[in-house]
Amino acid sequence: MVEELAQAEDAIAACADAAAWALPEQELIAALDAAHRIEQRLAAVTLALVRELDGRGTARTQGASSTAVWLRERLHLTIPAARRLVDLAAALDAAPPAVRDALAAGTVTAEQARVITDTIGAVAASAGAEAADKAVGVLVQWAGQFDPTLLRKLGTRILDHVAPEAADAVAAAALKAETDRAARDRHLTISERTDGRLRLSGILDTETAGLLRAAIDPLTVPTGPDDARNPGQRRHDALADVCRLALRTGELPDNGGDPAQIVVTTSYDGLTRQLGSGSLDIGPQLTPETVRRLACDAAILPAVLGSASQPLDVGRQRRLITGPLRRALVLRDRGCAFPGCDRPPRWCDAHHIHHWADGGTTTLHNAVLLCGHHHRHLHHTDWVVRLGGDGHPEFVPPAWLDPDQIPRRNQYHRRT
Known part of the structure; x- marks a missing residue:
């Protein structure tokens, strides 16, 4: 065999x-x-040699703890690759x-052979x-048409072809398992970091995974050519939008006797002078910019305290853009106006054009719909929003983006 492999090596060198x-x-x-066929045939030879060496205990004889470790050193493989071999x-x-x-005939690849052995083991x-x-026989025939990934998927229904009388029962048992x-493995872990951020990790069952994807996938599409968020950031923001929508519905169960809500605590002077930070009721600190943004969010309940910590405002209903006023705003803007x-409107906050913290009124002429990202x-x-002469919102870009600062409008939401 060594001589024949040497001859094959010479032939391959000539081809190279x-x-x-x-x-x-x-x-x-x-x-x-x-070349591809020869590669698979050589794989068959390699696997036969590996099996024989493993069976003889050659690795331990030469001082290695296992055949995989010995192959790593001998063939310069990674441990995972050696173990797979x-x-x-x-x-x-x-x-x-x-x-x-x-x-050995080169009609299947090594990866396809792996799929076939796994599948027939399950069938047996x-x-x-x-x-x-x-x-x-069926799987070898399919290997001539399909790659390993599709072959594995087809293999899950192989009993339909070779043992149809047992297929339904086996499929039902496999599905139940x-x-x-x-159900046993499902979990979600929320780990709080020292800076107030959270780390999420977990495993979702199939139904919950479908619900999550259905909810956030439509919101992960870039909002436009200027959207510089990476996919992970878009998924993060989509999850935030879903949470806002859930809070806005008012259908979540009470938490400690109060509706599900976010409470932001800040000083009144700091809010009006745009200098003060704030904190959530669960502890983490917020920047002044975030406090001001949350202060005009219809889905957020702010708790504003005076210098002596007396509550000056805890989400006055007259400040929130709700009910008929929000419906009028939806009829006007039809969705995020940026x-x-x-x-669409259900994913949008009602933003005070002249900030409520600065004395802005809660009226249709002082409000605009914005999605979470654009809010x-x-x-x-440095974008500025205002109402045009026809009463519809328009946005003035910063000078670095458009030196002429020509106002722009949303053209997606058709108006009649």
Whole structure:
């Protein structure tokens, strides 16, 4: 075998030195097919050698703790790659000869062989050896058409082809086991960091994962060509929008006798002079800009204290843009009014154009609908919003963006 492999190595070296650019296209494609086939056939040889060495205990004889560790040093592989090699060699050794023959003939790839051995193992356990033997032929045939990922998906329904009488029962049992495992493993961990931020981690069951994706996916689309947020930041902001919507519905259960809400505590002087920071009732501090933005958010209940800590305002209803006034605002703006945004009204806050903290009134002429992203953007940048002569909102860009500062309007929400 060593001599024959040496001859094969010489032939491959000759091919490596050949000028591929000189080949006609059809020969180039044929050479690619041949090289790929030889690669799989060599994989079959490699796996047979690995299995024999593992069975003999060569690794331990040479001082290694396992065959995988020995392969890492011998072939300069990573430990995960070496373990996969050892595992596949063992799986092929235990599989029906047809699988090894297919790999040795180059008709399946090593990754496809891995999928086939995994699948027939599951079939044998659920429907017996006879069904597993039938599954080999079907899977090898499918391997000529499908990549390993799709082959694995198709393999989940292999019993429909080789043992239809057992397929439904096995599928039902597998689904129940998967459902039980998902219910057992579901969890959400919220870890508070020292700076007030939270770290989320967990595993969602299939239904909850579907609910989450359905809720946040429509909100993760970039809001326009100037949206510089990365995908992770967009998902973060989408989750925040979903939470705002849930708070706005008023249908969440009470928490300690009060409606579900955020309470922001700040000093009145600090709020009006745009200097004071604030804090949430759960402790974390907020910047003055964030406090002012939350102070005009219809979904937020602020708690504003005077110098002696007396409550001057705890979400006066006359300040909040709710009821008929919000409905009139929705009829006027039809959604987020910021140029280029298509967020619908239910995802929007009602923003005071002249800030409530500065004495602004709660009227239709002093309000505009903004989605969460653009509400933050307006509070933290030099954009200016105002009502045009026709009573509709228009936004004046900062001078660095448009030296002429030509007012812009949202064109997504059609008005009749």
